[in-house]
Amino acid sequence: MTGNTYGTPLPGMPKHRLTGRLIVVEGADGSGRTTEVGMLKEWLEVQGHAVVDTGLRRSTLVSEQIDQAKQGHTLAPTTMALFYAVDFADQLENKIIPAMSAGSTVLADRYIYTLMARAIARGASREWAQELYQFALVPDLVVFLEARTDILLHRAIMKYGSLDYWESGMDLSLSPDRFDSFFLYQDRLRKEFEWMAKPYGFHFIDANRHPDTVHSDVKRIVAPLYLKPSDRASRGRKAAAAPVPTSRAPSTAPA
Amino acid sequence: MIPETPSPTHGYPGRLLVFEGLDGSGKSTQARLIGKWLQSRGYRVFFTEWNSSDLVASTIRRGKKKGLLTATTFSLLHATDFADRFERQILPPLRAGYVVICDRYVYTAFVRDAARGCDPNWVRNIYSFAPRPDRTFYFQVPVQVTLDRKIASRSKISYYEAGMDLGLADDVTESFERFQGRLKRQYDLLATSDHFTLIDAGRPVEPVQNQLRRELRPLLERFPTVESLIHDG
Numbered sequence: 170m171t172g173n174t175y176g177t178p179l180p181g182m183p184k185h186r187l188t189g190r191l192i193v194v195e196g197a198d199g200s201g202r203t204t205e206v207g208m209l210k211e212w213l214e215v216q217g218h219a220v221v222d223t224g225l226r227r228s229t230l231v232s233e234q235i236d237q238a239k240q241g242h243t244l245a246p247t248t249m250a251l252f253y254a255v256d257f258a259d260q261l262e263n264k265i266i267p268a269m270s271a272g273s274t275v276l277a278d279r280y281i282y283t284l285m286a287r288a289i290a291r292g293a294s295r296e297w298a299q300e301l302y303q304f305a306l307v308p309d310l311v312v313f314l315e316a317r318t319d320i321l322l323h324r325a326i327m328k329y330g331s332l333d334y335w336e337s338g339m340d341l342s343l344s345p346d347r348f349d350s351f352f353l354y355q356d357r358l359r360k361e362f363e364w365m366a367k368p369y370g371f372h373f374i375d376a377n378r379h380p381d382t383v384h385s386d387v388k389r390i391v392a393p394l395y396l397k398p399s400d401r402a403s404r405g406r407k408a409a410a411a412p413v414p415t416s417r418a419p420s421t422a423p424a
Numbered sequence: 425m426i427p428e429t430p431s432p433t434h435g436y437p438g439r440l441l442v443f444e445g446l447d448g449s450g451k452s453t454q455a456r457l458i459g460k461w462l463q464s465r466g467y468r469v470f471f472t473e474w475n476s477s478d479l480v481a482s483t484i485r486r487g488k489k490k491g492l493l494t495a496t497t498f499s500l501l502h503a504t505d506f507a508d509r510f511e512r513q514i515l516p517p518l519r520a521g522y523v524v525i526c527d528r529y530v531y532t533a534f535v536r537d538a539a540r541g542c543d544p545n546w547v548r549n550i551y552s553f554a555p556r557p558d559r560t561f562y563f564q565v566p567v568q569v570t571l572d573r574k575i576a577s578r579s580k581i582s583y584y585e586a587g588m589d590l591g592l593a594d595d596v597t598e599s600f601e602r603f604q605g606r607l608k609r610q611y612d613l614l615a616t617s618d619h620f621t622l623i624d625a626g627r628p629v630e631p632v633q634n635q636l637r638r639e640l641r642p643l644l645e646r647f648p649t650v651e652s653l654i655h656d657g
Contacts, residue, residue, distance in 0.1 A: 180495045180541030230487050230497060234479055245511035247553050251504040258496045300549040304496065 172269075176303025179262065189269030190394055191306055193280040194387075195362075196314030197355060198336045199324035200376045201383060205314060206278045208384045209391065213274055218395065221268040224278035228259035239335065246291035246340075253284050254301055261305065269306075281305045282369060286361035290354065291341060295364070309394050311369060312387055313362065314376035318355045325351075429646050434555035438518035439647060441640070442529040444611065445563030446604055447585065448573035449625045450632065454563070455527045457633050458640070462523055466649030470517035472509065474528030480505040488583070495540035498589075502533055503550050510554055518555075521648070530554050531618065535610035539603065540590060558643060561636065562611060562620035567604045569626060574600070 172178075172187040194209070196202040210220050226232045235252055238244045244252065265275050285298040316324075325332055334340070337347050338354025365371065374386050430437050441458070443451040455471070462469045476484070480501050487493040487501075518524050530551040537547045574581060575597075583589070586596050587603030615622060621639060623632060 177543040177546060229490065230492050231483055231501075234483060238479075244508065248504055248507040248511060251500060251507050251550070255497055255500040255504055258494075258500055259492065262494050262496065263492060297549060297552060300546065303546065 172266075173307045174304055175307060176300070179258075179304045181262070183266065183270060185270065187266065187269040187306075188272040190274045190310075191265065191269060191277065191308040192274060192391060192394070193277045193282075193308045193311045194314065195279055195282050195311060195371070196376060197316065197321050197358065198333065199321035199328070200314040200316045201324075201380050202314050202376075203278060204380050205312075205376075205383055205387060206276060208380070209387060210276055212384075212388060213276070213391075216395070219271075219273040220276050221264065221273050222276045222278065223260055223264055225253065225283065226256055228256040229263065230259040231255050246288070247293070250284070250288035250291070250293060250298075250301075253287075257281060257284060257302070258304070265306065277308070280308065280311070282311070282362065282365055282371075285365070286358045289361050290338065290357040295361075310391060311371050312390065313366070313371040313373050314383065315373050316376040318352055318359075320377050321355060322348075322351060429648070431558050433558050434518070436515075436518045436555070437521040439523045439643065440514075440518060440526070440555065440557040440559075441523065442526045442531070442557040442560040443563065444528060444531045444560060444620070445623075445625060446565060446567070446570045446607060446611070448570035448577075449563035449565045450629065451561070451563040451625070452527050453629060454561075454623075454632055454636060455525055457629075458636055459525050461637060462525075462640075462644075466651045467644070467647070468517075468520075468522045468650055470513075470522040470524045472513050472524065472526050474506075474526075474532055475509075476502075476505055477508060479508075484584075493589070495537070495542050495589075498540065498584075499533070499537045499542050499547060500550075502536075503547075506530065506533065506551070507553065514554075523644075523647075526557070529557060529560070531560065531611070531614055534614060535607045538610045539587065539606040556618075559639070560618065560620045561623050561639075562615050563623050563625035564611075564615075565625045567601060567608055570604055571597070571601055 172183065172185075174182070192209070194202055194206050206222065210222060213220050226235050231252065235256060238249070238252065265277075268275050281302040285295075285302060288298045288301075289295055322332075325336065332347050332351050334347075336354075337351040338357070339347060339350055341350070341354060343353040344350040362371070366373070372390055374383055376383055431439055434440060443455040445451045452473075459469050459471050483501060484493065484498070487497065493501075514524055514526065533551060534544065534547055538544050581596050581600050585603075586600035587606070588596065588599050590599075590603065592602040593599040614620065623635065625632060
């Protein structure tokens with residue numbers, strides 16, 4: 170990781186190379202994302218890598234305030250989207266960048282992609298969301314756990330006994346029925362993740378399967394990130410060691 | 425009933441008037457007087473200020489104490505706050521056909537964020553949900569005037585008002601002066617790009633107020649008063 174961002178870097182971004190790695194795991198609630206993050210962290214630590222985990226709504230600055238706002242269901246979509254952006258920026262500057270500067274691996278349980286998809290599902294334009302998060306670091310790897318909506322539903326009911334208000338997109342008034350709303354909302358999110366997949370380089374993993382099987386697949390794509398440059402060269406992976414320009418994906422992103 | 429003369433600028437039936445300028449440029453006084461005048465002429469007027477909500481104000485206090493705030497989070501927090509104010513306070517009266525008077529609008533964020541080093545295009549995109557005003561009055565004054573007024577009023581210069589977070593100077597007054605200078609340069613740039621109506625705010629209150637009223641008359645020509653709504657409706 171060289172510290173590339175999708176667009177103009179933030180004021181105050183370190184000029185030095187970030188030696189740590191950034192691995193993102195994305196996927197809907199019930200895709201087994203959190204389970205996989207736990208297993209991946211354990212596996213990386215056993216291999217001797219320092220891991221710092223991060224996720225949404227975990228900033229020191231505003232996580233509590235966002236929780237409060239969610240309880241009341243009172244904030245309008247743009248306000249909520251920006252509030253999440255504060256949370257993300259705070260974690261990026263105060264947690265992700267320092268950890269990567271120190272050579273640690275940052276393991277992100279969800280990243281800007283979920284935030285963008287949610288904002289767009291609530292009426293923001295794709296351009297607005299992309300531009301808003303252009304300051305984000307380009308991860309070394311984005312693993313996307315993809316599970317069918319009926320499996321997500323099944324897992325949500327097994328876990329909570331009900332469907333979450335926000336994960337069902339109830340604030341969107343797609344349907345007064347939470348069950349119907351859940352399907353409609355998850356479809357909308359899926360549509361957004363689909364167009365992001367290419368410009369943002371998602372690695373899709375079939376998450377309809379057992380967590381152990383999913384984990385084996387994830388390990389297989391994570392492992393090459395930790396090969397020494399010499400190993401990479403011998404395997405003919407020149408591209409991975411070559412310097413990367415400051416701005417990447419969005420130039421190829423659809424307008 | 426909703427009047428049938430939507431603004432060509434934003435498409436809402438109301439009118440959006442914005443007052444911008446440095447602290448102490450007299451814009452708040454003038455905005456209030458314009459509000460009174462419009463009300464007395466029978467228009468429905470709604471007045472809003474660039475006030476932080478409790479949520480954001482307390483977050484900024486906390487962040488400052490813990491040394492967490494950066495130019496980016498500072499900018500995004502204010503954007504969140506403005507979005508909330510916009511969606512709750514500004515948009516409903518605008519849609520209901522009010523003359524909405526904003527004592528500071530998105531331009532305040534543009535100049536402050538740019539002065540703190542944020543990418544201006546990034547900031548502009550964030551605020552792109554806010555419509556372009558029908559008229560923006562920019563109260564132009566030399567930095568020295570705002571400093572003199574600040575000192576005369578004996579009000580304490582706040583940390584962020586002085587841009588102390590930028591480390592421009594150790595002394596609050598000196599930092600304030602430099603920071604306000606940066607803001608003024610940004611305002612002057614926006615004056616051209618965003619078609620501000622320049623107001624020479626170095627003059628006494630009355631001539632400035634008269635100029636504003638003259639400027640506003642054509643804008644309100646076919647704009648219905650409460651009276652006309654009742655009679656015609």
